[in-house]
Amino acid sequence: MSQDSAEPHPSDLKKLTPSLNMSTPGRPPSILNLDVLFDNPVFAGGIGLAGLGAAAAIARRSVIQGASLVKRRLLVDLEISKQDDSYQWILAWLSLPRPSGGVISSSLTRIHHLSMKTTSRAAANGPSHAHFFLQPGYGRHIVRHGNAFIQVNREKQSSANMSTGEPHETVTLTTLYAHRHVFEDIFAEAHQLAASAQEGKTIMYSSRGMDWVPFGDARRKRPLNSVILDEGIKERIVEDVKDFIGRQQWYVDRGIPYRRGYLLYGPPGSGKSSFIQALAGELDFGVSIINLSERGITDDKLAHLLRKLPPRTILLLEDADAAFRNRQQVDADGYSGGTVTFSGLLNALDGVAAGEERIAFLTTNHIERLDEALIRPGRVDMTVRIGEATRYQAAQMWDRFYGDIDVDGAGRERFLQKLEALGLVANASGERSGTFRTSTAAIQGLFLFNKGDMDGAVEMAEGLIPRKYEPEPSAADVGQRVPT
DSSP, rough: OOOTTTTOOOOHHHHHHTTTSSTTTOOOOHHHHHHHHHHHHHHHHHHHHHHHHHHHHHHHHHHHHHHHHHHHEEEEEEEEEEEEEEEHHHHHHHHHHOOOSSOEEEEEOOOOEEEEEEEEOOOOOSSSSEHHHHHHHEEEEEETTOOOEEEEEEEEEEEOOOOTEEEEEEEEEEEGGTTTHHHHHHHHHHHHHHHHHTTEEEEEEEEEEEEEEOOSSOOOOOOOOSSOOTTTHHHHHHHHHHHTTHHHHHHHHHHOOOOEEEEEETTTTTHHHHHHHHHHHTTOOOEEEETSSSTTTTHHHHHHHHHHHOOOOOEEOOOOHHHHHHHHOOTTSSSSSSSSSSHHHHHHHHHOOHEEEEEEEESSOOGGGGGGGHSSSTTEEEEEEESSOHHHHHHHHHHHHHTTTTTTTTTHHHHHHHHHTTTTOOTSSSOSSSSOOOOOHHHHHHHHHHHTHHHHHTTGGGSOOOGGGSSOOOHHHHHSSSSS
């Protein structure tokens, strides 16, 4: 055996490592201390738990990342905000029952939380009727549409609308990426249901904050022939509006802003607002209403609302003369009052930032308060007076209420002669025997009070005389009414 392969002498190790504890020959003390630590069950258990915890954390992170990757690759999300029109469509689509065997083949499963939507309608005779709709509440639900399962997650956000204070809401639809085309079918069915629910009705919009919202439930369309205007007036306006709707490209080709304005003026109760509602039903439009005399309708708000008009709606600006009552100058601090000003109305109608594709109707009871700057073409293209009831209107309204029982028209002639004798309408030759005036609303009220009783309507025709024209009761009459 060579000298190099011989075992080292302990004295040599002691020289090389003088600081080592040689209590155990051939074993460094540091190794010995580690063995002692690992032999300690408390230390070994801590190391094991720490290792298990680290491994679990790594595994959990890997699972989350893997699930996220799988979700991105296999699932597709569609988020719908409450501000979007389709939000209410989807909720209505989820709440309505699905007929078996029909086109709509969806069903709700695993619904553990519902929300209630109630609508009430007054009945003609008896108590009002209430309709209840159950729709998915906030949380997660499962919808089956055909062969696709869709998770519906409706949640309320922590942020809120600054103008109304209502919290933001979202509905998220999640399905397999392979079934992503099912969303097209869902939205098509939801839109079809919404359209069928509004069929035959006119949606009325009002301003809430800086947005347009439906004003109550949609109203049943009012037939155009139910509004009796003087001869030729209704037909002329309807023809002009329809001609405008069919000539959009004509305006574009000539660089003319595609908007048209109408001014209807006359005494209260003459049928201005009723005609606009009936016209909207005839055109299948909605009506967006702004009362210019309402507090809070400022210049900026009016301009903003006119730029954000709902599609296919008629703009109705009531009490147009209110802007002329507020022609005050802007204060030093820039405040221009609580209502719209004259200049603000003009700028909103045809200013640089005014919107297009608009049909606007302005109404007023006091045209003498309006300025020529408003009535010029471009702002108001047609001005029509809808005044007191005429002989023609009274006859048309009589036929509408009593035509089925007054077959020969004798009752109508007696009623018209009574109105002529009272000086409420002119005779067939256009001559009027008095200065009294009455409105179509008053005549309709008389007919409604005497449903089916045309003789009673004739006898009570004196009640159509406006009260301000009635003579003051004498002292003798008053004395007879006072009990002794």
